[in-house]
Amino acid sequence: MVITADFISQLNSSQRQAVEHFCGPLLVVAGAGSGKTRALTARIANLILNRRVDPGNILAVTFTNKAAREMKERIERLFAEQEALSRHSKPLHMLPEQEQVQLRSYVYKNFLKELWVGTFHSLCSRILRFDIEKYQSPAGQSWTRNFSIFDESDAQSLIKSIVIGQMNLDDRKFNPRSVRFAISNAKNQGLDPNEYEEANQTFKGRAIAEVYRYYQKGLAANNALDFDDLIRLPVQLFRQNAQVLDYWHRRFRHILVDEYQDTNRTQYDLIQLLATNGQGNQKFDDWQNRSVFVVGDADQSIYSFRAADFTILMGFQTEFGDGKTDDDTETLVKLEENYRSTSNILDVANHLIENNTERIDKVLRATRGTGDAIFCHRADNEAMEAEYVIGQIRNLELKNPELNWKDFAVLYRTNIQSRAMEEVLTRFGIPYKVVGGLRFYERREIKDVLAYLRLAVNPADSVSLKRIINVPRRGIGKTTLDNLDKAAAELEVPLWDIIKDETSLKTLAGRASKRAIAFSRMVSSWQERVETASPSELVQEVLESTGYLADLKSKETEDDNRFENVEELYRGVVQFEEENEDATLSTFLANAALNSDNEKNNDENNQVTLMTLHASKGLEFPVVFLVGLEQGLFPSFRSLEDAAAIEEERRLCYVGITRAQDRLFISHARERRTYGNMREVSTPSIFLSELPRDYIMTTVPSALPDRWTTTTRKANLKNPQPNLNAPGTHEDDWSVGASVIHKAFGAGKVTHIFGAGNKICLAIHFPGIGKKIIDPRTTTIDRLG
DNA sequence: GGACGGTGCATTTTT
DNA sequence: TGCACCGTCC
Numbered sequence: 001m002v003i004t005a006d007f008i009s010q011l012n013s014s015q016r017q018a019v020e021h022f023c024g025p026l027l028v029v030a031g032a033g034s035g036k037t038r039a040l041t042a043r044i045a046n047l048i049l050n051r052r053v054d055p056g057n058i059l060a061v062t063f064t065n066k067a068a069r070e071m072k073e074r075i076e077r078l079f080a081e082q083e084a085l086s087r088h089s090k091p092l093h094m095l096p097e098q099e100q101v102q103l104r105s106y107v108y109k110n111f112l113k114e115l116w117v118g119t120f121h122s123l124c125s126r127i128l129r130f131d132i133e134k135y136q137s138p139a140g141q142s143w144t145r146n147f148s149i150f151d152e153s154d155a156q157s158l159i160k161s162i163v164i165g166q167m168n169l170d171d172r173k174f175n176p177r178s179v180r181f182a183i184s185n186a187k188n189q190g191l192d193p194n195e196y197e198e199a200n201q202t203f204k205g206r207a208i209a210e211v212y213r214y215y216q217k218g219l220a221a222n223n224a225l226d227f228d229d230l231i232r233l234p235v236q237l238f239r240q241n242a243q244v245l246d247y248w249h250r251r252f253r254h255i256l257v258d259e260y261q262d263t264n265r266t267q268y269d270l271i272q273l274l275a276t277n278g279q280g281n282q283k284f285d286d287w288q289n290r291s292v293f294v295v296g297d298a299d300q301s302i303y304s305f306r307a308a309d310f311t312i313l314m315g316f317q318t319e320f321g322d323g324k325t326d327d328d329t330e331t332l333v334k335l336e337e338n339y340r341s342t343s344n345i346l347d348v349a350n351h352l353i354e355n356n357t358e359r360i361d362k363v364l365r366a367t368r369g370t371g372d373a374i375f376c377h378r379a380d381n382e383a384m385e386a387e388y389v390i391g392q393i394r395n396l397e398l399k400n401p402e403l404n405w406k407d408f409a410v411l412y413r414t415n416i417q418s419r420a421m422e423e424v425l426t427r428f429g430i431p432y433k434v435v436g437g438l439r440f441y442e443r444r445e446i447k448d449v450l451a452y453l454r455l456a457v458n459p460a461d462s463v464s465l466k467r468i469i470n471v472p473r474r475g476i477g478k479t480t481l482d483n484l485d486k487a488a489a490e491l492e493v494p495l496w497d498i499i500k501d502e503t504s505l506k507t508l509a510g511r512a513s514k515r516a517i518a519f520s521r522m523v524s525s526w527q528e529r530v531e532t533a534s535p536s537e538l539v540q541e542v543l544e545s546t547g548y549l550a551d552l553k554s555k556e557t558e559d560d561n562r563f564e565n566v567e568e569l570y571r572g573v574v575q576f577e578e579e580n581e582d583a584t585l586s587t588f589l590a591n592a593a594l595n596s597d598n599e600k601n602n603d604e605n606n607q608v609t610l611m612t613l614h615a616s617k618g619l620e621f622p623v624v625f626l627v628g629l630e631q632g633l634f635p636s637f638r639s640l641e642d643a644a645a646i647e648e649e650r651r652l653c654y655v656g657i658t659r660a661q662d663r664l665f666i667s668h669a670r671e672r673r674t675y676g677n678m679r680e681v682s683t684p685s686i687f688l689s690e691l692p693r694d695y696i697m698t699t700v701p702s703a704l705p706d707r708w709t710t711t712t713r714k715a716n717l718k719n720p721q722p723n724l725n726a727p728g729t730h731e732d733d734w735s736v737g738a739s740v741i742h743k744a745f746g747a748g749k750v751t752h753i754f755g756a757g758n759k760i761c762l763a764i765h766f767p768g769i770g771k772k773i774i775d776p777r778t779t780t781i782d783r784l785g
Numbered sequence: 786g787g788a789c790g791g792t793g794c795a796t797t798t799t800t
Numbered sequence: 801t802g803c804a805c806c807g808t809c810c
Contacts, residue, residue: 064800121800152799227800305798414797416801436799470786477786512786594800614798636797652798675795675801 006085007042007078011035018295018333019043022051024287025275025320027260027313027332028295031364032349032658033340033620036295037067040258041074043293047254048111049082053289056114059252059274061123063259065595067618068118071258075115079107116252120267122594124230125149129587131244135237138192139213141220143233146586148224148454148461149593153442155226156180158463162214169207183212187228188264188307190235221494223460231266238273249277253290260296261310262303268312281320292320298360299353302614302652304644314360338364338658340620342371344695345664349657351692354751356647364658374696376688377667378703381679382628385669386420388699389625390428392665393608396623405431409609409621411656413634416675417627418610425608435611441596445552445562446569450592452542455496456526457586462488462495472551474519480512500524522546535585536573543570613656624660626653629668629685646686653687666696668703686713709735740764740781 011019015035018028019042030036044060047053062068077092080103084092092100116123129145136142150158160176163169186196193216197209219225225233238245252274257263263271275292276284294316301310317323321331338346343366350363375392379385393408410421418434425432440446448471451464458464466485470476487508488495498504499520509516522545526538533541543549543566552563576591577583609621613634628634634653639645657664668688671679684705689712691704698704738750748764764781 119800230800302798306800416796439799473787475786479786596800612798634797638797673801 006082007045011039011042012337014333014335014337015039015042018293018335019046021291021293021333022047023289023291025292025316025331026294027316027321028293028335029332029360029362030295030297030335031338031362032297032300032655033338034335034364035337035339036258036297036335037071037074039335040256040295041071041078044075044115044256045078045082053254054114055111057251057253058115058256059123059254060115060117060256061258061271062117062119063262064618065119065122067258068122072112072115072117075117076104076107076112079111080104083107119594120270121227121230122590124234124270125590125594127234127248128225128230129590131237132233134241134244135233136240137216137220137236139216141216143220143223143225146223146458148222148458148464149230149590150219150222150224150226150463151442151593151596152180152227153447154224154463158218158222159183159211159215162211162218166214167207167211169211174204174207174211179208179211182208183215184226184228185307186212187226187232188266190232190265190269221460222462223458223494224463228266231270235266235269235273238270238278242278245273245278249274255292257292257294258296259300260294260316261298261301261313262296262308263312264307264309265312268309297362298358299356299362299651300617300655302617302648302655304648314358334362336362336365337367339367340661341658342366342368342662344371344374345657345660348374348664348691348695349654352650352657352687352690353654355690356650358644358647372663374664374666374691375699376691376696376703377665377699378684379667379669381671382417382420382669382673383423385627385667386424388667389421389627389665390424390430392625393430393623394428396663403622404606405608406606407622408625409611409616409619409623409659410625410627411611411613411616411659412627413613413636413652414628415612421610421627430608431606432608432610435609435615439596440565440568441592443562443565445566449539449542449548449566449569450589452526452546452548453539453585453589455523456530456538456542457589459496459500459523459527460494465495465499468546469519472547475515476509476512476519480509480516483508483510496523530585534577535583535588536570536577538585539570539573613652616659617655620659620661622661623663623665624656625665625667626656627667628672629653629666629688630672630682631685632682633672634685635687650687650690666691707736738783740783 008016008019012035015038018026018039021043028036028039030039040060044058047058048055060068060071062071080100081092083103083106084090084095084100087103088095088099092103095103116126118126128143128147132143132145132147148154156176159180160171163171163174163176163179183196186193191199193209193212196212197206200206200209219229238248255271255275257271271292271294272281275290294313296310296313298310298313301308301313304310317329317332322329324330326332326334341349346364346366353359377385377388379388389410393405397403397405397408410418412418412421415437418437422432422434441450448468451461451467454461454464455468466481469481484498484505485495487504488498491498498508499516500523502517502520505516505520506513525545526542529538529541549563549566552566572592573588576588580587632640635646635649639649666688668684669682671681673679686708689705689708693704696704736750739747740750741747750764
């Protein structure tokens with residue numbers, strides 16, 4: 001292949017620096033819309049084409065499945081383009097269709113197939129399919145390669161059974177959701193039950209540690225892993241088995257991580273182990289033909305609730321890098337040119353994010369023109385807000401022939417907010433899609449079918465077994481199941497071991513034994529065929545022999561499409577077989593558990609998009625509506641008393657604003673119906689008060705609130721329902737922009753006020769010294785002027 | 786064993 | 801509001 005540097009010549013100088021990076025560590029700080037994915041894909045191409053790196057030695061990790069798919073597609077296209085140019089001296093699209101297909105298949109076979117591109121979870125599950133049987137936990141637990149992957153509801157139901165059944169705790173005080181959350185957090189920080197207990201020496205902490213112990217035991221007994229263990233186990237395995245680590249270390253010579261600000265401690269450990277062969281960053285110096293290349297933006301870190309820790313990104317320079325300043329460093333590149341948004345939109349975004357104290361200095365520079373003004377609207381209630389938004393959409397679509405429905409996005413903080421929008425969209429007959437919500441693989445009928453399949457692959461999976469033993473109804477009720485379950489617990493064997501043995505079953509199942517035996521034989525027959533039959537054959541057999549399809553059909557009502565969903569699942573298996581020559585039921589199930597995003601191949605594409613701000617990360621739209629900017633909703637009431645949480649909400653707002661290419665509309669409602677019937681009067685979001693007024697047109701007077709004073713802050717940050725009559729004492733009535741004198745640092749300007757109540761802090765910028773966070777109660781600072 | 790209706794709780798974000 | 805869970809009754 002002749003090397004044409006076409007994909008490099010189009011890059012700006014920082015992008016180029018990133019793309020041409022070869023060995024050693026590099027952190028790419030990539031602002032929104034700065035061509036991050038482009039840099040990642042071009043670098044992979046550069047490694048393979050110009051540095052002669054074997055694609056099999058490259059590992060590219062993303063955060064979502066969507067990002068992984070997109071990366072693969074872009075790499076494929078890039079290679080096909082290069083190939084078209086060198087073979088035919090023509091761009092790809094100028095070649096005949098057949099030629100294009102041929103090129104793509106060549107590219108797939110020779111480059112893409114060997115590349116490891118995927119999410120942390122899917123990559124780790126692949127590693128575990130090879131090596132999990134070499135692992136034993138400190139508590140002596142082990143798994144086999146047929147392990148099941150528990151989703152959140154499986155995990156929670158296991159926890160619930162432990163909390164109630166094994167530990168006899170009050171499940172209101174230890175509600176399974178929050179216990180699961182605590183355990184998940186512990187796992188993501190790399191803590192085992194003992195370490196967790198060490199760090200949480202309270203009654204509750206000790207109890208949760210105990211649940212955690214039982215939970216791990218339960219997972220092992222089910223031969224199952226939850227999402228967190230999917231990553232934690234490889235880390236532990238690498239630490240206890242140098243040979244296994246060495247194998248993967250030699251395999252992955254070039255590691256790339258996208259959305260690095262979203263990594264948690266365990267994920268960091270994984271990358272660090274793989275890159276340095278367990279030697280640690282400080283000791284490791286053999287970077288020949290080896291690299292770690294991470295790309296991220298601390299300002300877009302919005303997943304801390306899932307233990308993502310953007311200080312890992314902020315620490316890259318000192319941990320992996322040369323630690324030098326921005327001007328001298330060779331391990332840090334900043335992409336600050338934004339190709340997406342108008343300068344108005346960018347200025348507003350930059351202004352807002354400046355209010356955060358914890359960030360890497362970075363300013364997005366516009367490459368496009370000023371653009372239209374940004375609009376801010378205040379509606380009476382959520383229905384009126386929706387009317388406003390949809391009204392604008394209709395109007396813009398009508399007046400601008402270049403705008404289609406798909407060019408509009410409505411972004412909100414919480415999923416329920418889609419309702420009001422959907423209502424109005426439906427009324428006007430505007431096509432729309434809601435991203436997120438109930439996922440395909442979370443639907444009851446799909447989970448049922450998957451439970452059958454999981455049981456076929458992994459007989460130890462008692463959670464699945466219990467789910468379907470009486471679905472559809474086959475007369476094996478609670479009493480029977482309890483008897484069987486007790487026996488299994490007594491013998492410390494999986495429930496299936498009791499059920500598969502007809503003698504035991506006859507003894508225990510009483511009146512239901514005949515039906516139970518029929519069930520047992522049915523499941524056994526699938527299990528025998530797992531190795532030989534194709535996944536689609538097995539699915540078909542399961543659907544028929546269980547009577548599940550027939551049952552669905554008989555119960556079918558107007559508005560559910562359960563039957564169709566199950567058919568869809570069947571088509572999914574068939575498609576999976578076509579796309580993966582070595583497809584097994586086991587790999588299909590892993591794929592189903594990890595690919596839970598809702599990206600259905602929609603026939604209809606020209607639709608308005610409704611989604612949460614979280615779901616919008618990485619996307620862009622010509623016209624964006626940011627709705628529900630109300631204190632307690634956005635920022636969420638859960639964040640109001642926590643300065644760090646407010647900063648995360650602000651980053652979320654920043655993400656929302658930077659999705660917009662040409663036009664941005666922001667709105668809030670004076671009154672909003674919460675669950676139930678209650679109408680709550682709401683205060684405009686603090687973020688509105690932080691936007692630069694000069695850039696924003698208001699549609700009604702008072703749509704954009706003034707910059708908050710300390711008094712407003714205290715009232716609103718503490719309490720979503722502020723007491724507007726609360727008197728503000730003059731002495732702590734600080735405001736942003738105030739000039740102050742500090743006895744050590746000299747003159748400065750207040751740039752930021754955060755915290756609430758007794759915890760109020762000021763961020764003060766002292767020229768030549770930098771930003772300091774100061775508590776005005778304990779430090780004397782004098783006001784100037 | 787299963788259907789039905791009452792009560793109480795939840796809404797942040799997801800691999 | 802709407803869903804999950806529980807108790808009651810057939």
